[in-house]
Amino acid sequence: MDAPLYSPRTVRELLDRHQLRPTKSLGQNFLIDGNILRLIAEAGGAEAGVNVLEVGPGLGVLTREMAQRGAHVTALEKDERLRPVLEETLAGLDVTVVWGDALNYDYSALPPGTRVVANLPYYISTALLTRFMRAPGIVSATVLVQREVAERLSAQPGQDGYGYLSALVSLHGSARLVRDVPKGAFIPAPDVTSSVVRLDFSGAVPEPGLVQLLEQALHHRRKTLRNNLRMAGLDPERLDPALQAAGLNGQERAEDVPLAQMTALYMALSAGRVSMEPKR
Numbered sequence: 001m002d003a004p005l006y007s008p009r010t011v012r013e014l015l016d017r018h019q020l021r022p023t024k025s026l027g028q029n030f031l032i033d034g035n036i037l038r039l040i041a042e043a044g045g046a047e048a049g050v051n052v053l054e055v056g057p058g059l060g061v062l063t064r065e066m067a068q069r070g071a072h073v074t075a076l077e078k079d080e081r082l083r084p085v086l087e088e089t090l091a092g093l094d095v096t097v098v099w100g101d102a103l104n105y106d107y108s109a110l111p112p113g114t115r116v117v118a119n120l121p122y123y124i125s126t127a128l129l130t131r132f133m134r135a136p137g138i139v140s141a142t143v144l145v146q147r148e149v150a151e152r153l154s155a156q157p158g159q160d161g162y163g164y165l166s167a168l169v170s171l172h173g174s175a176r177l178v179r180d181v182p183k184g185a186f187i188p189a190p191d192v193t194s195s196v197v198r199l200d201f202s203g204a205v206p207e208p209g210l211v212q213l214l215e216q217a218l219h220h221r222r223k224t225l226r227n228n229l230r231m232a233g234l235d236p237e238r239l240d241p242a243l244q245a246a247g248l249n250g251q252e253r254a255e256d257v258p259l260a261q262m263t264a265l266y267m268a269l270s271a272g273r274v275s276m277e278p279k280r
């Protein structure tokens with residue numbers, strides 16, 4: 001029996017035969033562990049009839065696994081050198097490969113119920129995740145990312161790694177760490193440990209003003225909430241009463257403040273702005 005596509009031998013053979021050297025700047029670390037790729041496909045809900053979006057199919061190992069489970073896969077790949085490889089590895093499967101930069105893809109046009117399942121190129125993982133969160137058709141994203149990013153995605157206020165990205169996830173839904181993946185599961189081995197994380201999106205569309213406030217408040221980690229917001233240009237005459245109304249004194253570190261209190265602060269700031277408008 002032939003070795004499976006993801007086996008180290010087949011991956012090396014494919015790379016040699018197509019005269020390809022993995023490009024570090026494109027985050028090319030190819031999966032060679034069948035258990036991990038089956039786990040990603042399963043955790044991501046890549047099953048019959050489901051529309052799956054994959055960023056970075058690479059040699060097609062995960063793409064093939066998902067298409068063989070009956071998912072309709074759209075895969076975005078930037079590296080045109082992989083064209084002959086994917087023509088070979090995905091032949092006869094229900095996969096549409098879109099060639100180009102995933103940062104320029106229009107995620108808002110994806111059909112409702114789309115699940116993202118991907119071993120992401122690490123250098124753009126957070127930029128892509130924020131795009132997935134904002135796309136109305138995407139219901140979940142199950143992704144392999146650096147462990148440090150997975151921790152940030154799932155952190156709660158007061159925990160290590162909590163920041164703007166964590167708050168954004170909570171506004172849009174929830175995150176669950178599925179499992180860590182050792183460096184040896186890839187060719188070439190990356191510099192850091194990776195983790196599979198699943199994000200589920202509730203469909204909520206957060207107030208843009210609240211999102212902006214969180215970005216400002218959590219901009220400089222370890223600074224106090226008041227200092228961050230002062231540095232973002234908020235007038236103390238407006239800020240201090242709003243902090244008080246939200247039950248805050250402003251000396252808290254921004255990354256310790258629960259989301260409910262940040263929402264209360266946002267409401268108090270918005271109410272202050274309305275009452276400050278000139279009377280007619």
Ligand SMILES: C[S@@+](CC[C@H](N)C(=O)[O-])C[C@H]1O[C@@H](n2cnc3c(N)ncnc32)[C@H](O)[C@@H]1O
Pocket residue numbers: 026027028029030031055056057058059060061062063076077078079100101102103119120121122124
């Ligand atoms: C970590 S590898 C994953 C490859 C494959 N899915 C696997 O698991 O073996 C990341 C993939 O993303 C592709 N990629 C990198 N930057 C990209 C971009 N801006 N847009 C689309 N694909 C990109 C790389 O060429 C590579 O195929």
